[in-house]
Amino acid sequence: MVERATPLGTDFRPGSYGDIAGGVGVTLSAPPTGTIVEATAWPGRDKALATALGKAAGLTLQPAPGSGAFKEGKAAAFVIGPGRFLVSGKDEALSGRLTQAVDPQTGTATDLSHGRTALRIEGPAAEWVLAKLFALDFSQAAFPVSAGRATAHHDVFAQIQRTGESRFDLYVFRSLARAFSGVLRHAAEEAGYTIR
Amino acid sequence: MLISCPHCGPRDLAEFSYQGDATRIRPDPASTDAKAWYGYVYARPNPAGRHREFWQHAGGCRAHLLVVRDTLTHEIYEVTFARPLPGTGETA
């Protein structure tokens, strides 16, 4: 198997950066995501699609707007549009299982494992740093753990899932991942950050 | 301005793209009625007040929305999906 190259470039390298005098505000990382699949249900079939995807990924999924689920280190999924899910996982083989699980009567699935890049931001200042970039309410009341949102920072589309009280996973277009990680690093300097 | 996307909730205007007047009706694709096509492609009522418009939540769920908006005050009265929901023949 050929190893996949990261688009993030040499600036995204382990270390501590920014104003870390008062402690580390956030940690940035690029979690290994062998699989990213977008799947969309035909009208009225969103429940069936949620069930099929959930079964393949080992998650309990609901089609409700903004809802999602994740299993630590295994797989994660959330709703990114009407009847539309983004499913990801560590394992490259998950992609095939997911696309097979979606039968033509239910909807379609498209592999985006190469097309999107996952970035993780974690730490006490995660909400603060993300709020600099996105016009979203990141408070837990408005954006609970496991929920997902589709949004944008200027030209960069981002799909975001909360995978912890102070942890978020962001999925961005691969070609913009280096530029966006630069924006994210810049925004995190005030809080002080490490790259893992 | 905020638009309440029926899927994503209230979002900033910057996430949306204006997609035109929602009052016009596209003629039958095979129609050669030039007047009807002219009306569809070019004629715009541009009312001062309540107006029906299409907006796409391009920086979000990508759905096209039907927005009833006051062009004078920017007040938004109603937002629904442009695409009718299955089975009902109506918009959500």
Add this chain to the structure above:
Amino acid sequence: MSPRRAATGGLLDRTRTVRFTFDGQTYDGHPGDTLASALLANGVTLVGRSFKYHRPRGVFTAGIDEPNALVTVLKEGVREPNIPATRIELHDGLRAESQNRFPSLDYDFGALNQLGGRLIGAGFYYKTFMGPVIGPLKGTRFWMLCERFIRRAAGLGRADYGKDPSRYERMNAFCDVLVVGGGLAGLMAAEAAAKAGKRVILAEQEPAVGGFARWSGETIGGKPASVFAEQLAERLAGLDTVRLLSRTTVWGYYDGNTLAATERVCDHLAKAPKGNPRQRHWTIRAGKVVLAAGALERPIVFPGNDRPGVMLAGAVRRYATEHAVLPGDRTVLFTNNDSAYEAAVAIRRAGGHVTAIVDVRPSISEAAAALASEAGVVPLTGQAVVGTSGGKRLAGVTVQRFDAATGALSGDARPIECDSLAVSSGWQPVIHLASQAGGKAHWDEALQAFLPPQPGRSWTGAGAFMGRMTTAEALASGRDAGLDAAGKKPSRAKLPEVAPQPLDIAPAPVFEIKAKGKAFVDLQHDVTADDVRLAHREGFVSVEHLKRYTTLGMATDQGKSSNVPGLAIMAEARGIAIPEAGTTRFRPPFSPVAIGSIAAERYGDLRPDRLTPMHDWHVENGAAMTPAGLWHRPLVYAAPGETVEQAYIREAAAVRRSVGIVDVSTLGKIAVKGPDAAEFLDRVYTNTFSTLPVGKARYGLMLREDGIAFDDGTTWRLGENDFLMTTTTANAGPVMQHLEYFLDVIWPDLRVHLTSVTDAWAGAAIAGPNARKVLEKCVAGTAVDNEALPFMGIVEGAIGGAPVMICRLSFSGELAYEVYSGAGHGLHVWEALMEAGEEFAITPYGMEALGALRIEKGHVTGAEIDGRTTARDLYLDWMLSKKKPFVGSALMDRPALIDQNRIRLVGVVSLDGRPLGGGAHIVEKGSLDDLGQSIGHITAFCYSPELSKYIGLALVRGGKARHGTRAFVSDPLRKRFGPVEIVSHHFFDPEGRRMHG
């Protein structure tokens, strides 16, 4: 010891000394000082020169409304002009300069303007612009001559031409309740809303909350008011549902209860901590807003009212109480209301001397009289200040009998010696944000002030903002507003007692004392009472005209102290009541905002760099990169010493001779899936896709609804219901949106899903006679011969172990293939192709060579599909299906669109051996003196290695009918004129033998 600092008192940290410079001179102050209070404490009264007349000016206020004391702050090599000294927090190393003076503040040549005062009265700019006639100079030309001098003489601080190195950031915030203003009303509102379970943001523009309580000298529940406010703020800070933002000015109120605010994060520090922004732009989306922005004091307009030493009474009170600074040794107060008496007491308590209180009212309340006696002075009622004396600082005032009912002066003018004068004509609520939110202000006769419009669904108000001027009212209305914002009923619980009892601050309706001399309404723009009357005489009577004609209220302070007096003077001139004269609608920003803070993280190159998977390889291998939308693409891979032209000619020739490779990852790619996918493509493309077999690709053209060509590209059928559409690089987004619109809005019944997969695939095109041989060397799992992979065929295989999809299609006219791999494998596959191509001297080529190859072949791109051309203009008629309707088919055959004489695609050959230029006109006549009319323009050009000539594509009237004729290229901007021959756009291998071979 500072000359004017009281020995004790004030909310200062006297244990620490802060050193700063003003105009190069070093002074000391204390933490808690503003630049204004520290300058006053040091006895500095002259701090600036006025805008038009260069008159000496001093500190006039103690806050945001300051019109006079504008300074330039020098920090880290940057000069920031026009900052009110009243809102600069003193910090070590602060360097400030006065403005609008030459050569120095004390000796200013510009002050000569005072002598010519009549020449630059109201409407000066308009009149000059319209132009007197002076010899050959009239109107605009005269203006242009004068402008240079005027710009130098008039104006405020000088801006910096350098780049602003400061860091700015943006923050998005959400709350149930936003409280604007951290005075007592705002604090009470925030606490009430928070206690009701709401998420609250409280924004206060000053460094400390408390507002008026900090210098009122009152007690609340037996505690000093400032302590009461501090304790309340501490309680709020302890709640995790409340965010207290100090140094934060809310300056814009927009639709959807979205408000804009600027937080000055590091302006008060000598140096910003690493990564910290200087200022932060807040976009706050609030469920409900509580406006508790307070009120600002107004001056009385009288001759000489601008002399250094004249200040607002409330400012004097604040400096005396909060900063323990006295305005002078002998202070006179001049008022039309009771609040000035409290200033008198504050001066006395700080150890100062009050010389006189001049009150326009014939009699005063007992409470006011008691305060006067505490201040040790007998008020001069029924009198007015009619003039001032002194040069760079006040030396005395002249007082005369005054009838408040008629405005008439009588009796002898009597001088009073003094070095400071505190004035007040009552208080104006800060209604700016409510006005921005919509709704009309209304006039309150008792307060002689505009009150905000009725609160609505989006906001409520409290305290002085609502005209509730006393501290007890601020507490009660603040709490009720907070409860209201939280959806609760007003509370009846008892509030702490406020002492002493409040005064009646309703002013007498007197805004101007008409006497001889320049009486300033707008101190910052040097607009006098006579200017307002001149505007009236010349017919500029509406508020909006008055403002523009005189520039009243148009300076950086936006007339915070001058709007109401200016309006009062105009109303009097018109013989109408103030509310009939109206008020302007306030617009954002409430106070000046640094443009950098709005740009925030968007600085430098505003666009994110969009990079292909092979980007780093290109750069490492010497490619000069060129932007294509957000993308970066190789222009040429120039060898050392090669020019761009030499490089692309070499690259293009290598393709024709052997084989080349180009990165085509930037092409837009859209997965089109579903049972109706083929039907959908038939509707959006001009040609048919339902007949395309699986495993084949087809070139497609899309039109817009109006029949104009929109985009082209190949679409590959990967499965019965599975297509991969490619678009031009530039149009990927618009095509996606176009398709989504049709699926969502026009044909919701079609079962088709679209996904952008542009980024999922890396694309490498290899082209040239040896292209197949390269593939044969490296592709596993599939044959690539003509049998297995015919023209427009698709196969799947692997290169270097990475799965690939190969489509045989050609943009260059050569035998060519597009090799697609997962983006993460793109570099790996590219390098494998390079290695396999080594023996054929495979040459990477960039956009220039790609362009040259396609021009030789006559392929169109965005330069020809330019939003104005039709399919027929581009000789793509053959792609217009007659068997089905498609988007654009109904309107594409309108008479004007099928006119044979439209500009249509041709080739052009330079006949003088010189290069052509994109956008150059084609003309018929060969004389520079008479070019005749343009018959078209060049869209693309190159040197053709194949033809050894400069060639181009052009859109020319009549198109094909002109083949074989001669014309001229006219490009005056580039000084290029010369003969060309118009030919077919298929310069090279028109039969396509090479790509089909």
